[in-house]
Amino acid sequence: MAHISDLIATDIEAYLKAHEHKSLLRFITCGSVDDGKSTLIGRLLYESKMLFEDQLAAIEADSKKYGTQGDSIDFALLVDGLAAEREQGITIDVAYRFFSTDKRKFIVADTPGHEQYTRNMVTGASTADAAILMVDARKGVLTQTRRHSFLASLLGIRHIVVAINKMDLVDYDETVFDRIVKDYRAFATEIGLEAITFIPMSAFKGDNIVSLSENMPWHQGTTLMSYLETVEIDESRMQKNPFRLPVQWVNRPSLDFRGFTGTITSGIVYPGDRIRVQPSGRESRIARIVTCDGDISKAVMGQSITVTLEDEIDISRGDVISLAESPAEIADQFETTIVWMHDEPLLPGRPYLMKIGTVTTNATITDIKYQINVNTLEHTAAKTLELNAIGTCNISLDRQIAFDKYDENRETGGFILIDKLNNSTVGAGMIHFALRRSQNIHIQHVDVNKGARSRIKGQKACVLWFTGLSGAGKSTIANLVEKKLHAMGRHTYLLDGDNIRHGLNKDLGFTDADRVENIRRVAEVAKLMVDAGLVVITAFISPFRSERKMARDLLQEGEFIEIFIDTPLEVAEKRDVKGLYKKARRGELKNFTGIDSPYESPEQPEHRINTTRLSAEQAADQVISIMNVRGYV
Known part of the structure; x- marks a missing residue:
């Protein structure tokens, strides 16, 4: 029994x-x-x-x-x-x-x-x-x-x-x-x-x-x-679509085995198929298709597999393996639809992380083309996207990726956006198509580089990024620092908040979206000046940590020195040299940092200066001392 x-x-x-x-x-x-x-x-x-x-x-x-x-x-x-x-x-x-x-x-x-x-x-x-x-x-x-x-x-x-x-x-x-x-x-x-x-x-x-x-x-x-x-x-439709295998990890259990593991998002693959690895474009052939149950002669959409190739080529997580005759597209700029999923609004110019398939890359919304009213389907102008808003947006990445249009393949055409500071998911998006500019604009090689430009000036290029409330003393200290560096024979340039808004950024206001774009432009200019071999000094409120991190990420390690002019609001307001705080308190000046717009203090600046204890001259001397220690003067 x-x-x-x-x-x-x-x-x-x-x-x-x-x-x-x-x-x-x-x-x-x-x-x-x-x-x-x-x-x-x-x-x-x-x-x-x-x-x-x-x-x-x-x-x-x-x-x-x-x-x-x-x-x-x-x-x-x-x-x-x-x-x-x-x-x-x-x-x-x-x-x-x-x-x-x-x-x-x-x-x-x-x-x-x-x-x-x-x-x-x-x-x-x-x-x-x-x-x-x-x-x-x-x-x-x-x-x-x-x-x-x-x-x-x-x-x-x-x-x-x-x-x-x-x-x-x-x-x-x-x-x-x-x-x-x-x-x-x-x-x-x-x-x-x-x-x-x-x-x-x-x-x-x-x-x-x-x-x-x-x-x-x-x-x-x-x-x-x-x-x-x-x-x-719709599985049959996806089976008929071109083969896509986003690489999740490189499988090296022993010295004599090197495979590439992932889940097939569409299509079918056989041993012997000619494949192309993207975005690199390198080609090879499938040698084996390996599963936990052994080798198989065919793999289809939804299967988790490891493939080995006939040739030793460089492949890493985030690459996509396609059949050579029907590869995915490659680009770094796209038109997309984005559904915003966070209480804090989407701000063009702010850096986010984009996760698409198995690759995660830096992303910036360059333009909100329009927002969609779900009741009327009307397209309306928008500078930001609020919680649950849906917008058609252009997005730019810091590298090329392999992709398909969303309506052809959800897995290689859909993405999420992640906040770089707290790692929370803030948006979901669908790729429509690559922007033409992403195919037509390429990095031009130049023979005279940053190192050569710095050597001829006898200095190391860097950015001194002064941040703090209005009236904290940023411009005063930055001006003194430049005078001292100039007297020492250093090649410098001072980018000051008010001066920049008379020219390069004269079209921007003081909304959160405009403040983000203001700092994005300044950071890009500072990067160019560092590439020219200069010591760049910036004096901007730059109220948001995200944008200061974006400026830092544009430069190489050690080239960005954040200096927090740590002046309490009540002290800055008492100084009020330009009378801005009085206007803000009367409601005549909207979106004023510290009053009705937030200032996010640096968490780990390279240097913090308390102007209630130091004079502007003493603060400038401290900055020069920091540069001496770091080998910049």
Whole structure:
């Protein structure tokens, strides 16, 4: 007689084999708050018999605790795992659930409905094949309905179910359903959504979820479960797309093996195929395709593999391996659509990190071409993007990368933006195309370089970056430092904040966006002057750490010396030589640093000068002493 553990093991093995070859559909539920998304997912889990008895018992108890009427089960409690969500009856986080039927496996993401959690919806939609857009029959098409529909369209979701929910609360009225269908179709036409299926339902009551509802005999279309089991998955299209293997790591388990590991994002590859490594452009042939189960003769999209090549060529993490006859494109400037996901606005000129595939690189938004109004689809001018805003933007990188257009390959055409200071994700984007300038502009080699220019001047080039509040003493100290260096025979140039705004930056105001661009231009000019072999002295408030870091990153190690003129606000305001603080306090001068615009103090400057203890002359002498120690004079 078989042991009970053997029987259990046999049952588990049989279960896994039964599901092994089923197709997998990834889908999301989205829409406005309290439209019934979590209830629907709970209902799907229940109807697909994916709940254990103890789970049902717990949900029944919670349903009574949180006020469900009668003996009904509140299926939303299966999904809303956070205590805050259960108490408020809303979804905050993205909840992923797995379930299966006899025909297919599913991974569903329940995304939040509140506008402030739109970024969570983008996260859930980024890998989805289909979207169930929930609409409350009592409310109709809302702003968040349009927002989520537009995002689904942007993110390349090709199959949309408009689930008109809570039909039981409008007496299963067909005219209500027809009115919502008409309203939604009008909007969908404007954003180019075509594959739309409308289903009237009640997730709470179970109408049209698994079987057609007797309460709505006028609906002769599909049920939701039937739709999910039969909708086409775009895997075949991605299999037909050109082969792409973003390199995740270089595999060197021994001296006689060197392979390149990653997950295939599209296409098929065989041993012997001619490949091209990008962005370098070097070519070779596939020697072996290796997996944890040994060598294979063919690899397809979604497989994690290691390939070895016939030739020894330089490949590293972030490179993309393509077939030689159909390589990815190469560029460092793009037109993109960006969904901004952070409380702090996107500011053109501010440096961010872009992560695309397995490569992470420095990125700057060079231009916001327009912002998109999700209600009217109108294109409006914008200098910044606020939380949840969607804009078409030009973006510039500090290196060339391999890419595909987003609508051809999500993995090599989609990216996220990361804040360089706190490493948080602040935006998500989709590449439209490379800007022509990225193909036509190249670095020109010159024979006389920075070292040669510095040697002829008998000095080491660097930037002395003075930062501090208005009235701190930056310009006074910087001027004294330049006079002392000049007397010592050093070649210098002083870039002063007020003087620059009379010429190079005369077109800029004092908004956060303009301040970022002001410092970006100054940093680029300072870089050119350092390349000329000069000692560059800058005196700018430069209030934001991000821009000071950007200026530092433009230069080589040791060439950027940050000097914080640490003068308290009350002291700077008492000096008020130019009368600016008085104007700011009266409301006549907007966006004034220290009053209604922030100043972010340096965390680790090379030198800190407290002007309440030192005279300007003494402070200048300290700077010269620092330069002596560092070998710059």
